[in-house]
Amino acid sequence: MIKLKEIKDLDLSGKRVILRADLNVPVASGKILDLTRLKKLSSTIRTLSKKNARVIIISHFGRPDGEKNKDYSLKIVVPELINLLKQEVRFSSDCIGEQAENTVNSLASSEVALLENLRFYKGEEANDPEFARSIAKFGDIYINDAFSVSHRSHASIEQLPKLLVNAAGPQLLREIKNLDKLFTSRSGSVAAVVGGSKVSTKVSILNNLIKKTDFIIIGGAMANSFLYANGQEIGHSMYQKDSKEIIRQIYSNAKKENCELVLPVDAVIADSLHKPKIIEECLIRDIPENKMILDIGEKSVSNFINKVQSCGSVLWNGPLGAFETQPFDKGTTTFARKIAELTQDKKIISVAGGGDTTHALNKAGVMSKFSYVSSAGGAFLEWIEGKDLPGITVLDRS
Numbered sequence: 001m002i003k004l005k006e007i008k009d010l011d012l013s014g015k016r017v018i019l020r021a022d023l024n025v026p027v028a029s030g031k032i033l034d035l036t037r038l039k040k041l042s043s044t045i046r047t048l049s050k051k052n053a054r055v056i057i058i059s060h061f062g063r064p065d066g067e068k069n070k071d072y073s074l075k076i077v078v079p080e081l082i083n084l085l086k087q088e089v090r091f092s093s094d095c096i097g098e099q100a101e102n103t104v105n106s107l108a109s110s111e112v113a114l115l116e117n118l119r120f121y122k123g124e125e126a127n128d129p130e131f132a133r134s135i136a137k138f139g140d141i142y143i144n145d146a147f148s149v150s151h152r153s154h155a156s157i158e159q160l161p162k163l164l165v166n167a168a169g170p171q172l173l174r175e176i177k178n179l180d181k182l183f184t185s186r187s188g189s190v191a192a193v194v195g196g197s198k199v200s201t202k203v204s205i206l207n208n209l210i211k212k213t214d215f216i217i218i219g220g221a222m223a224n225s226f227l228y229a230n231g232q233e234i235g236h237s238m239y240q241k242d243s244k245e246i247i248r249q250i251y252s253n254a255k256k257e258n259c260e261l262v263l264p265v266d267a268v269i270a271d272s273l274h275k276p277k278i279i280e281e282c283l284i285r286d287i288p289e290n291k292m293i294l295d296i297g298e299k300s301v302s303n304f305i306n307k308v309q310s311c312g313s314v315l316w317n318g319p320l321g322a323f324e325t326q327p328f329d330k331g332t333t334t335f336a337r338k339i340a341e342l343t344q345d346k347k348i349i350s351v352a353g354g355g356d357t358t359h360a361l362n363k364a365g366v367m368s369k370f371s372y373v374s375s376a377g378g379a380f381l382e383w384i385e386g387k388d389l390p391g392i393t394v395l396d397r398s
Helices: 036-050 074-085 097-105 129-136 155-163 170-184 203-212 220-229 244-256 298-309 330-344 355-364 378-384
Strands: 016-020 054-058 089-092 112-115 141-144 165-168 189-194 215-218 260-262 266-270 279-283 292-296 311-317 349-353 372-374
Touching (some): 016 155, 036 170, 074 112, 089 097, 129 155, 141 155, 165 170, 170 349, 170 372, 170 378, 189 298, 215 298, 220 244, 244 260, 292 298, 292 330, 298 330, 311 378, 349 378
Parallel strands (some): 016 141, 054 112, 089 112, 189 311, 311 349
Antiparallel strands (some): 266 279
């Protein structure tokens, strides 16, 4: 694991600490739907306040396209932060300029302020050094506690830390630690489960995981493309028609790295996804030309579970079937619950991430039973692709 400078390495007393957070919370009808990000952030804020720092929170919210728009104001999170922290949170209606400067200058040690949405200025997404400098003058120290946006080359992520003493926040460090643990805790072989619809969107992930894992279970519509490339008839199942050469190269890479690619052996099939007339299960080799694969069958579920049981850790990204529509969620749900059971019995380390995957785990009721579930979205995907994340690369090493 990379050794980043941490909060504990810095003297924060009386210092102005700019805390880059991710307050891009889900909102509907003026109400915040999920407080998870705010709860995690409040823990970091409390840590900084206890060290007598003057805490200045910065974040983006939505996509206002570089224009001020009250529908994307961060003011909406202030009451919830006050409730979580049990202390005042001052709000600046701007993130640069005189208004922001006055708000920051009014802070005493241990007090907290939130500046307005960074994306109200085009300089944020343009990664403009001048925009970063206009924020840097408010702080002495920069803390990045937003792993979920650390893959973005934006001013507050990549330029701002170059201008100040900086460190990684506890939530960012926790994310890195849990992702790294997969490949450093070699108590057995390492498995990956990769689902989704298109092979082309997962090529980088597959080729990187091939180098790090002993086998990769492939599910979802992506598995159909692999089956088709192998000469298997798949009826009128969804698949990527132009993926044969990509898949041939993936198999070649897997062979070189001695990584086994594991495909379904049976499937749940129907004539259509919505309002199917007949739903049945059959072996992959017996799929009729007028039916489509919509989920993995019981034999595949059992085979996948047996594979995972033989390993020490598993990484999961992407559902195994059309899990949004019942009864085609059964394969993904059954597999998820078994992974959770193995995790709770301390037989494996399990890490999952990606929007569809977390949705599937929530649906199966096992989110809290995995070793770690990342909510970082794009940053999680780029991390498992093996890419360097700008917001982490730029941080000081310990």
